[in-house]
Amino acid sequence: MAWDTEGTKRSILDAAVDEFAAHGPDGTTIERIARKAGVNKERVYNYFGGKRELFARVLRDELAKVARDVPVESFATEDIGEYAGRVYDYHRLHPELGRLLRWEGLAFDAAVPDEEQRREHYSYKTAAVADGQEHGALTRELDADHLIFLVLSLAGWWSAVPQVARMITGDETEAEHQRRRASVVAATRRLAAPG
Amino acid sequence: MAWDTEGTKRSILDAAVDEFAAHGPDGTTIERIARKAGVNKERVYNYFGGKRELFARVLRDELAKVARDVPVESFATEDIGEYAGRVYDYHRLHPELGRLLRWEGLAFDAAVPDEEQRREHYSYKTAAVADGQEHGALTRELDADHLIFLVLSLAGWWSAVPQVARMITGDETEAEHQRRRASVVAATRRLAAPG
DNA sequence: TCCATTTCCAACGTCAACGTTGGAAGTAAC
DNA sequence: GTTACTTCCAACGTTGACGTTGGAAATGGA
Incomplete structure (x- = not known):
């Protein structure tokens, strides 16, 4: 089976938006994000750094969306x-x-x-x-x-x-x-x- | 030394307001509330039930204050x-x-x-x-x-x-x-x- | 086909919070 | 001073998240 790096990143980001919006920085766990995205949590750390960086990334993406829409x-x-x-x-x-x-x-x-x-x-x-x-x-x-x-x-x-x-x-x-x-x-x- | 049940409760509530306002339900730990109040966390469970009940109590008190002020x-x-x-x-x-x-x-x-x-x-x-x-x-x-x-x-x-x-x-x-x-x-x- | 590289995960040690328990210390009534 | 009760805490077992690591599986170029 072929790798799908971009797809994996997308899954993580999608799951992260849901989890962060629902539970906030504290209430969210990297484990749940990974589980929801169907990947191992090591992927999250490797691609996006820690929780804080991921939160920043998610927020940046969402702000870009509203500016567009x-x-x-x-x-x-x-x-x-x-x-x-x-x-x-x-x-x-x-x-x-x-x-x-x-x-x-x-x-x-x-x-x-x-x-x-x-x-x-x-x-x-x-x-x-x-x-x-x-x-x-x-x-x-x-x-x-x-x-x-x-x-x-x-x-x-x-x-x-x-x-x-x-x-x-x-x-x-x-x-x-x-x-x-x-x-x-x-x-x-x-x-x-x-x- | 004499007991001071009411004082203990007050200390816990005061600490709880600070902690909950600062860190929210998830980010707050009973342990920190107890430490800040200078009591054992068992007191918190005994007097106020769990975290959820304590949060409700704190919010109720604060709402009463604003209604008054x-x-x-x-x-x-x-x-x-x-x-x-x-x-x-x-x-x-x-x-x-x-x-x-x-x-x-x-x-x-x-x-x-x-x-x-x-x-x-x-x-x-x-x-x-x-x-x-x-x-x-x-x-x-x-x-x-x-x-x-x-x-x-x-x-x-x-x-x-x-x-x-x-x-x-x-x-x-x-x-x-x-x-x-x-x-x-x-x-x-x-x-x-x-x- | 072989080898270097990249993607991925199972498993780990660490840490902190959870909620509980057994019993010590203090109080009050008799 | 003995008894019954309340207040308090140290310590416990359990759980779950943290961030990391060693290595397996997949890929692509030589």
């Missing part, structure tokens, strides 16, 4: 409310990213990997808001960096404390998800409207 | 912006609660302890918003449950993903905290303003 140029031309709706949709469809970010915030906080690169990633979003403000499409009452951050909070908080969301709003039926999305869009527009 | 009756008479500011302040001063809630959301989600009691806790807040809406002090564009939830998101997101906040807004100086608080208050008012 929910792009934004400028809120001078794009509706920021609809953007927030798309972010909400993304979180709902791919809960992993948000979970990974929150695990990271809880477990690491300081000493985040790839910090410089990620700072740049966010600076594009801030620039898109600043551009919208300059063109009069968004309020100037809030600074651009805070405005984008708060918009992300409206879209992301639901999955950050899902148990609280459930206790306040009731169970997560499909109808409730629609209602939530509509609230996120409406709230974002209220937050960002000029004048 | 940031009370609210009705947003018909109280400014919801200032309320959000107080929630922000509370999170900044007592990061434990937010961290515990996020650990809980990540580690347990379904199967939250004391769910009924906590649902009631939140229903008071929703009622305060509904009252504000009935008196024309708050917008009716958003449902009361979603509005309070989103307001809490504006106040809480900063500590939920502190690393993201840092990358977007820069380091957490005292000035930056002031700016954040002001943004939370302003954003909440924009979100909730009637008409």
Whole structure:
């Protein structure tokens, strides 16, 4: 039987996303990742170093995905409310990213990997808001960096404390998800409207 | 030397808050809690059952504290912006609660302890918003449950993903905290303003 | 076909947390 | 001071994850 190095790496990464998102850096074991991927755990150490490095790699990959799937140029031309709706949709469809970010915030906080690169990633979003403000499409009452951050909070908080969301709003039926999305869009527009 | 059962329990609970907030349910070990409290771990099992029960107890205590320290009756008479500011302040001063809630959301989600009691806790807040809406002090564009939830998101997101906040807004100086608080208050008012 | 290289795994020693137990030390009632 | 009870801990066996190692199986070039 032929080797399939790339396939093995892919299996490991896929399993790692699941495990890290589900159990976090501490709760995840290399053994489970390896078992789930159908390989020996030595492969994980050999290909990706330790747990920490693997976590960083997984997070980097997921951030690349969201940047690809929910792009934004400028809120001078794009509706920021609809953007927030798309972010909400993304979180709902791919809960992993948000979970990974929150695990990271809880477990690491300081000493985040790839910090410089990620700072740049966010600076594009801030620039898109600043551009919208300059063109009069968004309020100037809030600074651009805070405005984008708060918009992300409206879209992301639901999955950050899902148990609280459930206790306040009731169970997560499909109808409730629609209602939530509509609230996120409406709230974002209220937050960002000029004048 | 005399026994001090209550004191021992207090020490354990205090240590448990620190450890759980810092490391979460998985990352926390009963051994470390016991060591920090200066007692044998058998005491922990004897007084509080296992790790899970202790976590539930700690969270319950912290929720009682915030309910006491940031009370609210009705947003018909109280400014919801200032309320959000107080929630922000509370999170900044007592990061434990937010961290515990996020650990809980990540580690347990379904199967939250004391769910009924906590649902009631939140229903008071929703009622305060509904009252504000009935008196024309708050917008009716958003449902009361979603509005309070989103307001809490504006106040809480900063500590939920502190690393993201840092990358977007820069380091957490005292000035930056002031700016954040002001943004939370302003954003909440924009979100909730009637008409 | 032979040999160097790469991929892969079973098995290992180490370490730390789990939850429990047997009994010592302290307290209170009589 | 004897008895009954409570508080406390040292020590235990068990389990599971860590990261490593020695070598087997597969590959590809000479």
